[in-house]
Amino acid sequence: MTSTCEATTRTVPGAAVIELAGEVDGSAATVLTAAYEQAIKASDGTAQTVVLDFAAVDYINSTGIALIVSVLARARAERRKVVASGLSPHYREIFDITRLSDFIELFPDLDRAVSQLAN
Amino acid sequence: MTNATRLVAFTLASEPGNERLALARVAESVAGLGLPAARLERLKTAVAEATMNAIEHGNGNRAEIPVEVEVTQNGDQITVAITDQGGIEAPANNQGNEEPDLLKKLEGAQAPRGWGLFLIRNMVDAMDVTTDGQRHTILLTMRTEGGST
Numbered sequence: 386m387t388s389t390c391e392a393t394t395r396t397v398p399g400a401a402v403i404e405l406a407g408e409v410d411g412s413a414a415t416v417l418t419a420a421y422e423q424a425i426k427a428s429d430g431t432a433q434t435v436v437l438d439f440a441a442v443d444y445i446n447s448t449g450i451a452l453i454v455s456v457l458a459r460a461r462a463e464r465r466k467v468v469a470s471g472l473s474p475h476y477r478e479i480f481d482i483t484r485l486s487d488f489i490e491l492f493p494d495l496d497r498a499v500s501q502l503a504n
Numbered sequence: 505m506t507n508a509t510r511l512v513a514f515t516l517a518s519e520p521g522n523e524r525l526a527l528a529r530v531a532e533s534v535a536g537l538g539l540p541a542a543r544l545e546r547l548k549t550a551v552a553e554a555t556m557n558a559i560e561h562g563n564g565n566r567a568e569i570p571v572e573v574e575v576t577q578n579g580d581q582i583t584v585a586i587t588d589q590g591g592i593e594a595p596a597n598n599q600g601n602e603e604p605d606l607l608k609k610l611e612g613a614q615a616p617r618g619w620g621l622f623l624i625r626n627m628v629d630a631m632d633v634t635t636d637g638q639r640h641t642i643l644l645t646m647r648t649e650g651g652s653t
Contacts (some may be wrong), residue, residue, distance in 0.1 A: 411520075445526070447553055447619035454609050454616040461610060475545035482626050483619060484606045 388412040390442075392420035394427060398470035400502050401425055401432035404495070411448030421456055425463075434502055436462050438495045440471030450483060457488055466490075468499040508578040515570035516555070518563035518588075523555035526573050526586070533575045534582055538648045547584070547646045553620045554586045554642045562588025562640055579629040580648045587641040 390413035393404045401424035409417075425432055437453070439445070445453075460467045470492040472480060480486040492498035512533040516522045527548040539547065555571060563569040572587040604622050608614040625631055630645040 402546075408524075422603040446523070446556065447623055448556075448617060450619045450623075450653070454606065458610045458612070458616070473545075475542065477547070478542075478546075479623065481550070483604070488606070488610070 390416045392416050393448065394420050394424035396428045396432065397436075397504060399497050400434040400436050400499070401428050402436040402438065402495070402499070404438040404441070408444040409439070409442055409449035409452065410444065411442055411452070412445045413449060414452055417452050417456060419477060421459070425465075432433070434466045434468060436495065436498050436502070437467065437469045437489075438471045438498070439469060439473075439476065440495060442471075442476075445476055450479070452483070453485065453489075457485070461488075468492060468498055468502070470495045474488065508576040508583070511575040511577055511582075513572070513574040515572050516559075516639060517567045518559040518569050518571055519567045520556075520559060520565060522571070523552040526555040526571070527552045530573065530575055534577075537577065537582065539582065539646065540648075543646060543648075546627040547582070547644070550624045550631075550646075551584055551586070551646050552645060553624050554584075557620055558586050558588035558590075558640075562590035564590075566647055582646050582648060582651070583600055584644040584646075585641050587639055589638055590640050614627070636648075 389407040390409055391406045395402050403420045403424050421435065424435065457467050468490045472491060472496055477491060480489065480491060492501065512529060514529060516525055531544060531548055531550045558571045559565060563571060569589050574585045576583050604618050605614055609616050624644065628644045628646050632643040634641045634643065
């Protein structure tokens with residue numbers, strides 16, 4: 386299955402930002418893993434926080450949730466924090482139900498996530 | 505099901521990704537029935553997850569074996585029936601033994617996957633599974649009114 390997920394990475398002070406677009410499902414594994422590694426590398430490994438921005442994501446399914454769990458597990462093993470921005474109300478509810486929001490701080494949008502991290 | 509009106513019935517090839525077609529057609533069939541937006545989103549997620557299960561676990565990703573989807577309305581109750589030809593074990597039974605536990609998953613004590621049935625149960629007002637041995641049907645029920653959100 387061809388992935389319809391796209392990821393753009395950039396760094397801000399102290400954080401690696403991964404902006405996702407399209408569908409986050411099982412086919413997004415390669416894209417998400419590569420984006421994580423690229424984002425951390427671009428920060429010379431210094432990023433303490435990984436920001437996942439979902440503003441341009443229109444679909445997340447259970448296999449996508451599993452990918453997010455894997456990213457979170459990896460980040461925690463590397464002592465990095467994960468935050469998320471841009472989730473729709475429905476996917477915020479899913480983050481609550483799965484308890485992802487216990488481990489991933491949620492921000493309404495990327496600007497607020499980045500400005501909060503800068504403070 | 506007495507006094508139920510069939511809104512739509514269709515089949516899908518058992519190919520990964522076709523769950524998106526199912527949720528789109530189900531959403532189209534219930535448009536105008538007064539399902540609040542948040543509950544429609546929940547139903548769409550449940551339909552997608554149940555269809556994925558039917559494609560992957562029920563029909564083994566064998567494209568030539570169809571997944572059947574039927575949407576009916578009975579009063580304020582919408583029911584989506586999703587049927588696979590999975591054989592002896594119902595997919596809803598053989599995956600549902602262990603409740604997903606995020607902390608266990610983060611610690612590596614559970615696989616990262618295994619959220620499908622958990623999501624379905626939390627998205628709809630009722631989930632039932634029937635089987636006649638070969639065919640397995642998952643019934644997703646959502647009320648247009650009277651739900652929590």
